[in-house]
């Protein structure tokens with residue numbers, strides 16, 4: 001068992017990583033069940049493929065289960081209302097624990113519901129996608145999407161515990177595995193060239209389900225995320241904003257494709273990261289070689305690295321318009337995560353959006 005601690009004073013919590021952990025879920029969750037009930041919230045695909053294993057692992061610990069539709073559209077006001085109503089109907093008390101059992105969609109929605117239900121209930125993350133295991137289950141960003149864009153309504157609400165069983169990835173569709181891999185590569189791009197080198201050498205192993213490489217990718221990623229979140233929980237110092245690499249472009253691509261299956265979040269992040277590096281190169285900040293190396297690795301991992309590969313044919317102006325609600329916006333200016341090289345990203349505060357739009361037009 002590998003334990004990583006997210007160090008946030010009294011809100012600190014462990015992330016436990018071990019193959020087969022689902023079968024022992026009861027050992028880790030028993031202490032919560034003694035003080036109240038466990039309510040599992042999951043989606044229909046996870047319910048079909050992994051819920052029996054979790055239920056067996058909980059060995060009779062009292063639990064209720066709520067199954068929601070799968071997909072990004074579940075991060076909505078309507079689902080938030082329906083979920084909180086159902087939790088209230090079940091008589092959930094603040095001493096109960098809500099288990100988010102699914103990918104980032106379930107984790108983000110359930111975390112948000114837990115943060116507002118009865119002014120704040122405890123919750124536990126049991127992530128079932130690679131993306132959720134390496135990124136969304138850690139750090140306490142919770143959200144739903146609004147009509148104007150991605151994650152625009154949400155809260156910071158840390159879980160009490162994160163249980164990661166890499167074996168659950170056996171049933172994850174390959175496209176979803178690749179999408180999660182984009183957020184793994186992100187940690188190398190941000191500040192860790194050696195990890196990007198590791199990704200180039202072992203990314204294929206992760207994508208083919210090799211157990212050792214998968215655990216290494218997860219453990220390295222959550223350690224990096226825990227460190228950054230511990231330094232800047234609420235994204236106030238600029239440190240946590242590094243985790244947003246590729247997301248300003250990426251969220252605009254997701255908005256342009258209607259938050260649909262045309263482009264998954266991880267795919268948008270892959271393309272957004274490639275764009276951030278090429279824009280940095282175009283600005284003379286980083287070498288063309290590094291930008292090409294990033295795009296090449298993402299593309300050979302089966303991820304979109306160009307607008308065409310992301311199925312986006314919008315003008316630069318239209319894409320920049322989607323960025324107007326980015327949460328990094330400050331005084332009407334939008335800071336961008338740019339790069340001086342692989343592993344050397346920084347928050348640039350003086351980017352001219354007209355120049356971004358021209359760059360994106362050149363990418364079409």
Ligand SMILES: NC(=O)c1ccc[n+]([C@@H]2O[C@H](COP(=O)([O-])OP(=O)(O)OC[C@H]3O[C@@H](n4cnc5c(N)ncnc54)[C@H](O)[C@@H]3O)[C@@H](O)[C@H]2O)c1
Nearest residue numbers: 045049070103104105128129131135136141168171172265
């Ligand atoms: N809070 C954060 O810090 C953070 C970080 C990154 C991403 N996110 C958010 O996460 C969301 C994307 O998460 P995601 O990529 O996990 O997508 P997702 O939750 O939609 O899951 C992807 C698909 O895989 C299915 N699935 C999940 N686990 C499975 C399993 N083990 N076997 C079979 N099918 C399984 C789901 O039903 C779904 O159809 C986005 O909304 C994104 O904004 C949040």
Ligand SMILES: O=C(O)C(=O)C[C@@H](O)[C@H](O)[C@H](O)COP(=O)(O)O
Nearest residue numbers: 135139141150151240243244247327
């Ligand atoms: O944890 C963070 O901080 C991140 O930015 C992680 C991202 O991968 C994630 O997609 C996050 O939800 C984006 O945050 P947002 O603030 O741009 O909505």
Ligand SMILES: [Zn+2]
Nearest residue numbers: 183247265269
């Ligand atoms: Zn992301």
